[in-house]
Amino acid sequence: MAATTECGADSNALGNNMSLKKALSAASPLTLRVVAECPVTKARACDLILPHSDVSTPVFMPVGTQGTLKGITVDQLDGLGCQICLGNTYHLGMRPGPELIEKANGLHGFMNWKRNLLTDSGGFQMVSLVELSEVTEEGVKFKSPYDGKEILLSPEKSISIQNSLGSDIMMQLDDVVSSTVTGPRVEEAMHRSIRWLDRCIAANKNPDKQNLFAIIQGGLNAKLRKACLDEMTKRDVPGFAIGGLSGGEEKDDFWRMVTLSTDHLPREKPRYLMGVGYAVDLVVCVALGCDMFDCVFPTRTARFGSALVPWGSLQVKQKQYAKDLQPIDPDCQCPTCKRHSRAYLHALFKSDTAAMHHITIHNIAYQLSLMHSVRQSIIEGRFPEFIQTFMKRMFPSREQYPSWAVDALASVNVTLE
Secondary structure, three states, X not given: OHHHHHOOOOHHHHHHXXXXXXXXXXOOOOEEEXXXXXXXXXXXXXXXXXXXXXXXXXXXXXXXXXXXXXXXXXXXXXXXXXXXXXXXXXXXXXXXXXXXXXXXOHHHHHHOOOOXXXXXXXXXXXXXXXXXXXXXXXXXXXXXXXXXXXXXEOHHHHXXXXXXXXXXXXXXXXXXXXXXXXXHHHHHHHHHHHHHHHHHHHHOOOOOOOEEEEEEOOOOOHHHHHHHHHHHOOOOOOEEEEOOOOOOOOXXXXXXXXXXXXXXXXXXXOEEEOOOOOHHHHHHHHHOOOOEEEEOHHHHHHOOOEEEEOOEEEEOOOHHHOOOOOOOOOOOOOHHHHHOOHHHHHHHHOOOOHHHHHHHHHHHHHHHHHHHHHHHHHHOOOHHHHHHHHHHHHOOOHHHOOHHHHHHHHOOOXXXX
């Protein structure tokens, strides 16, 4: 009885909510078709059919916070084969604002993007802008970093902005706490996220056009995360995200919470692991059963001259590349590697921001290519072999394999050689 009270639902309200959820689910503009499942691990390849185009999973989604990916044009992103990217509800809601974007036929029209968009809810800013925010049951009060004005981002306001943005996938507003926080605040945030999910479902004006995903919370507490999974999966939303991780917690705790979540999420719905972008993390978490990922890592690291490669990263600003006429990765088919050498990029970095642009293109291409290779290996029934080859190339010796990755993969029947 106590859990019901904490989740804020009496039996009458729960009955009403469940009918609403069933009605919304019937109109869901999303279909997930499982194409192949790995017989050894929990990995799967799916086709995610969304309003603007189909998405092949596992998928990495580049982050375009304010309607653009820093250092890359929409046409270039399209040319790389990106099927879905992200926009940020908080920042777009502040500038240029939902009214202008709605007049431009939504964020698709505003940025002239023909494929799919996922918008986050603004909840992450509770952590990233914690000194500017205060959480109440009503919502999150922010002081604008632009003009200092106080604004309230409620579940209803978050959905209203995302309805104006017209994204294919919307995220619920959740109560986000850092993954390193422990104690009563984690439980409070988990229960509040469930209550806010119901408010988000009720506020969605476009359930026939826009898919609302729930976000599983509970921190690093298995009992709390399981309680959140049990409650949120009762709401028949189109998809589920695993939230509250990748915030500095120990990797051993991270992977255990990921696999706990995928163990209890429905097979017929997409599973989105939020904020994950390192290559090893992507491969391991696909093995643990995740379908979708996002992170600013490949674009942010590009701005510091770090190019992603199958053996880790290559720092083009280092002197050793000043006379190196090879491409970043001789096996890469991206526009940067086809046209430019390490020496050229090294020289450019000293004088021209175009260097960041070229490396950004390469890094996005690397992430998309990695996920394409993962998918193909699942479809062809050789994903465990793919993992072995990937790890051997990424790390010079078996002794350098991260222990968390070894343990995580062992939990899904892959013993690294």
